[in-house]
Structure formats: C-alpha cells, structure tokens
Amino acid sequence: MAQQQKTKPAPWMTQGPAGAEKARKLNEERKKQAENQKPFRWFMKADLDGKALPLIFLDSAGVWIREHAYQDERGYWNKFRTCTVEYADCPDCANGDRSYYVCFRTVIDPTPYTIQSGDRKGETVSYNKRLHAVKMMAAPRWDAFIRDHGNGDLTLAVVEITRMNEKEGSSGLPSKIRGRITREQLAKKMPKGEKSVEEWLKPYDYVSIFQPDEVVDAKPGNTVGSADAKFDDTPPDGLQDLDELFSD
Numbered sequence: 748m749a750q751q752q753k754t755k756p757a758p759w760m761t762q763g764p765a766g767a768e769k770a771r772k773l774n775e776e777r778k779k780q781a782e783n784q785k786p787f788r789w790f791m792k793a794d795l796d797g798k799a800l801p802l803i804f805l806d807s808a809g810v811w812i813r814e815h816a817y818q819d820e821r822g823y824w825n826k827f828r829t830c831t832v833e834y835a836d837c838p839d840c841a842n843g844d845r846s847y848y849v850c851f852r853t854v855i856d857p858t859p860y861t862i863q864s865g866d867r868k869g870e871t872v873s874y875n876k877r878l879h880a881v882k883m884m885a886a887p888r889w890d891a892f893i894r895d896h897g898n899g900d901l902t903l904a905v906v907e908i909t910r911m912n913e914k915e916g917s918s919g920l921p922s923k924i925r926g927r928i929t930r931e932q933l934a935k936k937m938p939k940g941e942k943s944v945e946e947w948l949k950p951y952d953y954v955s956i957f958q959p960d961e962v963v964d965a966k967p968g969n970t971v972g973s974a975d976a977k978f979d980d981t982p983p984d985g986l987q988d989l990d991e992l993f994s995d
C-alpha cells in the first residue's frame with residue numbers, strides 16, 4: 748500500500764481537517780456578525796389605551812416578501828426565515844410550516860429606547876432606525892391611508908400609529924400624519940454610533956437583509972436560508988411630545 752505523501756504546508760496554508768475546522772469556525776463567526784447587523788423590527792404593545800406612537804418613514808412603496816416566523820428561546824415570535832416556495836423548494840414549507848406575505852418599510856423611531864445588551868447596555872437612544880413590517884391582512888388599511896392622507900407617499904411623514912387591541916398586528920395601524928419633516932431637521936437627531944447622515948437616512952438594503960443564504964435546491968440559482976431580524980426587548984409605552992421635532 749502506497750504511503751500517503753506528506754507535504755509541509757506554507758504558513759498561509761492549512762492542511763486537511765484543521766483547515767476544514769478553521770472554515771467551520773470562520774463561517775460561524777460570519778453568521779454571528781451578520782446576526783448582529785440585522786435591524787430591529789419595530790412593534791408596539793396593545794395596552795397603550797389608544798395612545799399613539801410616532802414613526803418617521805424613510806420610504807413609502809415598501810418591499811414584499813414571504814416569510815416564516817418562529818419563536819425564540821424566550822417564546823417571542825422573533826425569528827424569521829425568508830420563504831422561497833414561490834420560486835424554489837422551501838424546507839420550512841416542506842416541514843409543514845406556514846408562511847405569510849409581508850411588506851417592509853424603513854422608519855425612524857423617535858421614542859427613547861434603552862439598549863438591552865452589548866457594550867452600550869443601559870444607554871438610552873432616541874431616533875433609532877427600524878424595520879416596519881405590515882402583514883397582508885393590514886396592508887389595505889395602510890394603502891388607503893397613504894392614498895387618502897399621505898398624498899400617495901409617506902416619505903419623511905411623521906405618522907401616529909395606534910394599536911387598539913391584540914387583534915391589530917404589532918406593527919399597529921396609521922391614525923394620522925402629524926406633519927412632514929425635512930432631511931435637515933431629521934439630520935440633527937441622528938443618534939451617536941451612526942456613520943453618516945446619508946447612510947442613516949437611507950432605507951435598509953432589503954436584498955441583503957432578506958437574502959436566503961443556504962443552498963438547498965438542485966436548481967441552479969435557487970437558495971434558501973435564514974433571514975432573521977430581531978424585535979426590541981422593551982417596546983415603548985408612551986407618546987412623546989413631538990413639537991421639538993419640527994423646530995429648527
């Protein structure tokens with residue numbers, strides 16, 4: 748039997764199983780990093796006694812995807828995977844899990860939020876950029892609102908959102924437009940930690956957020972995988988005074 752020839756790897760090369768192990772670790776790190784960069788989804792509680800919460804919209808048309816929702820370790824419906832059933836095999840659908848159609852827009856949430864984990868834990872930040880999701884059932888209400896009250900475009904509109912009961916989705920429903928804000932006014936509110944005003948006021952890159960990342964189907968070009976986003980741990984519980992928002 749021929750003996751396997753041993754080659755001495757160069758410093759920049761890893762041989763055999765050690766290399767595979769390194770690849771596995773790097774993939775894990777990459778996944779973790781991507782996870783940390785996922786935007787928060789905005790949501791509101793149903794028990795605010797009809798009080799409204801303001802949101803400033805950075806885009807209006809929205810993008811639609813089909814997704815699956817799953818509970819996290821704490822029981823919150825906080826894990827999401829893009830459903831590919833409309834163009835490829837979807838492993839989640841194959842498991843019998845149902846998916847739904849949902850519309851995403853990018854918003855700035857003026858209400859102060861206390862950071863829950865990481866280096867900045869305990870710090871309170873206002874004007875956070877968030878993902879706003881409207882499920883299929885609520886979409887006609889939003890469409891009608893944008894048409895009748897928003898002149899067909901919500902961009903830079905300050906919208907008061909209400910949620911009267913649990914049946915109304917956690918993204919709430921639009922109740923009125925408080926006014927429009929300029930990019931210059933909004934720029935003054937940019938939270939620290941954001942790179943630039945241009946970047947902050949740009950709607951999310953939806954393709955990279957929702958892109959399925961794991962190939963499961965033999966058909967070329969078809970991919971599927973996780974598209975997790977996160978919810979805040981503590982939703983806001985009151986309406987703040989917005990007058991200062993419109994001041995120069």
Ligand SMILES: [Zn+2]
Nearest residue numbers: 830832837840
């Ligand atoms: Zn699916």
